[in-house]
Amino acid sequence: MSASHPPRPTRPIRFFHRGALQQIDSAAPTRTLLDWLREDARPRCTGTKEGCNEGDCGACTVLVAERDDAAPGGVAIRNVNACLRFLPTLDGCAVLTVEDLKPIAVAHGQPAHPVQQALVACHGSQCGFCTPGFAMTMTGIYEEHCAAGTRPTRQQLADDLAGNLCRCTGYRPIVDAGEQMFDAPAAPIDRAALRQQLDTLAADATPLTLDDFAAQRLARPDTRIVAGATDVALWVNKQFRDIGEPLWIGRVAELRRIEVTADALHIGAAASLEDAWRTLADVVPTLREVWQRFASPPIRHAGTMGGNIANGSPIGDSAPVLIALGADIVLRRGAVERTMPLQAFYLDYMRNALQPGEFVARLVVPKPTDGTQVRAWKISKRYDSDISAVCAAFALRLDGDRVAEVRLAFGGMAAIVQRAAQTEAALLGQPWTEATLVAAQAALAQDFHPLSDLRASAAYRLKVSANLLRRLWLETRPDDPLPPEDTTVWTPRLTVPIHPETRA
Known part of the structure; x- marks a missing residue:
């Protein structure tokens, strides 16, 4: 470690694994859980596999349990990719791997866990x-459905399994097993015992407050801030970069909160992508499809919306949606906060408005006003778990047959996510007719000069963006608007009930 890095905290990283307390005080801050399980754990736990080492294949999937008073038994259990999970992010948690399944089954008098049997x-x-x-x-x-007393549909199983890749068995027998695993005698995790373990870790933990974190950031303005590490871990795993001793923003409870008020959503920078998108989709149901197509459940459980926004990728899917909704970003430096429109946060490719010592504190997303219609669509080579070629988000309000308000935000069309100013101008105040639509489609070429890359050519991006505008018109035109199932070749997931009892 470079001499410029401050010394590591003296207290070891502590988490439970296989029923025992693990204390780690000598590992590098970017040591992954996958490497620790396979090389350092005693006994070694080699059931967890390394496939892609970038969070795409799911061979390394484990479960991470955390204290959560609102979850069943006071414990939230989420699947994550061990290859992307740095050990410090596990402090205060419990980790369950495939080696834990037999002990769970034996505790219930069964030879194998219902999942394994199925x-x-x-x-x-x-x-x-x-x-x-x-x-x-x-x-x-x-675990989720046993706690809720429900059974998933095949579509829900397919959605929840999206982060796992099988190259030879195919998915039908696996989804069949997902249905059949509920037929065996129940063998749930002992959440009471798990909560008791987690409580022992929390009892003598030193909480990191927002003020503490702000002071640390001010003292270390050049230090990398890390939350879920779903992006940063790739720098380490694939590019072998030394990111030094990070600042772990995920430990700040105040930054993990999501608050819904009468007129807005307040999303803390360290709130998980899953929790943030779920809340957005609860308020704006038309965002459910783009939520479920954003990466995979293991990535959404670990990654944060604040991190996705701060990353500034021109193909990130959060920014177009939030900009179309008129979101603000709240930045903090020391004790001082400042607020700006999210669209003003991005200055150029991978450049933003953060000042030295400043960090993203939260996002404030206004609830759509009455009559505002919101749509968000993602175009990618694969339907699930893929990077966007184009992500478009639209907010449109009509006054009679005229466009009274419109915000059109695109990702993948420029060096940053941005609104289509010329296209909006071609729409605003005009009758929402096909002639207006055609004029707006033509204006897209004035707003954007996209690049060609492996995901799509410039011509394709312009064409598909124009097509998405037409889809917006078809679904929102004053006369004879079409339902979503008539504007897509896919069966819209909006027609599939989302089980309300599901927790992230």
Whole structure:
């Protein structure tokens, strides 16, 4: 470690694994849970596999449990990618791996866990490399529905399994197993015992307040801030970059909060992507599809919306939606906060308005006004778990047959996510007719001069953006608007009930 980095905290990283307290005081801050499990844990836990080492395949999936008074038994259990999870982010948590499934089953008098029994019975494993990851994701699903007294639909199983890749068995027998695992006698995790373990870690933990974090950031303005590390971990795993001793923003409870008021959503910078998107979709149901297509459940459980925004990627899917909704970003430096429109936060490719010692504190998203219609669509080569070629988000309010208010935000069309100013001008105050639509489509070429890359050509991006404008018109035109199922080749997920009892 460079001499410029401050010394590491003297208290070791502490978490529970296999029922025992683990204390780690000598690992590098970017040591991943995957490497620790396979190389450092005693006994070594090699059931968790390394596949892609970038969070795409799910072979390394584990469950992480945290204290949460609103969750069943006071414990929130989420599936995450061990290859992207740095050990310091596990402090105060419990980790469950595929090796934990048999002890759970034995405690209930069963020879194997219901998930394992179902995978065997349904021939859900072939080469077996991906199976431990599938088993852990399915265990998370099993726990969720056992606690709620529900059973998932096949579509819900498919959505929840989106972060796991199988190259030989195919998904039908795995989804079959997901249905059948509820037929065996119940064998849930002992949440009471798990909560007791987590309480022992919390009892003598030193909380990091927002004021503490702000002071640390001010003292270390050049230090990398890390939350879920779903992006930063790739710098380490794939580019072998030394990011030094990070500032762990995920430890600040105040920054993990989401508050819904009468007129806005206040999303803390360290709130998970899953929790943030779920709240957005509860307020604006038309965002459900783009929520479920944003990465995968393991990525959404670990990553944060604040991190996705601060990252500033021109193909990030959060920014177009939030900009279309008119969101503000709240920045903090020391004790001072300042607020600006999110669209003003991005200055140029991977450049933003943060000052030295400043950090993203929260996002403030106004609730759409009455009559505002919101749409967000993502275009990518794969339907699930893929990076956008274009992500478009629209907020439109009509006064009679005229466009009274419009915000059009695009990702993948420029060096930053930005609004289509010329296109908006072509719409504002005009009758929402096909002739107005055609004029707006033509204006897109004035707003954007996209690049060609591996995901899409410039011509394709302009064409598909114009097509998405037409789709907006088809669904919102004053006369004979079309339902979503008539404007897509896919079965819209908006028609699939989202189980309200699901927790992130």
